[in-house]
Amino acid sequence: MTRMTQNLLGGPPPTELPDNTEAREALDAGVDPFEVAARHPDYPGAWAELADRAFAKGSVIDSYAFARTGYHRGLDMLRRAGWKGHGPIPWEHEANRGFLRALHALSRAAAAIGEEDEAERCRAFLRDSSATAADALAG
Numbered sequence: 623m624t625r626m627t628q629n630l631l632g633g634p635p636p637t638e639l640p641d642n643t644e645a646r647e648a649l650d651a652g653v654d655p656f657e658v659a660a661r662h663p664d665y666p667g668a669w670a671e672l673a674d675r676a677f678a679k680g681s682v683i684d685s686y687a688f689a690r691t692g693y694h695r696g697l698d699m700l701r702r703a704g705w706k707g708h709g710p711i712p713w714e715h716e717a718n719r720g721f722l723r724a725l726h727a728l729s730r731a732a733a734a735i736g737e738e739d740e741a742e743r744c745r746a747f748l749r750d751s752s753a754t755a756a757d758a759l760a761g
Contacts, residue, residue: 634709639699641717642667666696667720673727682734689727696721713755722748722755 645662649655649671659668669692677685700711700721711718729744749756 634706636710636712636715637700637703637705637718638712638715639696639703639717639721646716664695664699665720666692666699666724668692669695670720670723670727673724673731677727677731677734682731685727686731686735689724689731692720692724693728696724708750711751711755713752713758718752719755722752723759725751726755726759 642662642665645658645665645668648658648661649667655668655671655675658665659672662668669688673685673689673692676682676688705711711722713719713722725744725748729741729748732738732744733741745756748759
């Protein structure tokens with residue numbers, strides 16, 4: 623039996639990015655994210671991981687650069703997946719998490735360098751895209 627999901631609010635349907643199994647499994651196996659990003663430069667999850675690690679070490683500018691790269695790579699993928707600039711990007715879909723993590727990391731790094739307008743835009747974009755992601759990444 624096929625189950626159809628109906629959007630009762632009339633907004634755009636959720637966008638689900640295609641999975642890059644090789645890149646995701648490499649990160650999960652502990653391969654250095656620099657190596658994963660070099661092999662899969664379009665994989666936002668590798669850039670998000672680099673951004674998180676750089677931020678944890680206090681390298682805020684590096685974190686900002688990695689997060690911005692992951693964010694833009696994710697936007698490219700979203701557009702190819704049919705996203706029109708708004709609508710849900712569910713955290714529950716594993717392949718969306720790299721983009722959502724990069725968006726969160728960009729907000730965090732922008733706030734750390736005093737770029738509060740961008741930080742707020744990114745926070746709002748994250749919450750609008752996936753309240754679940756915003757909650758999961760806030761802690």
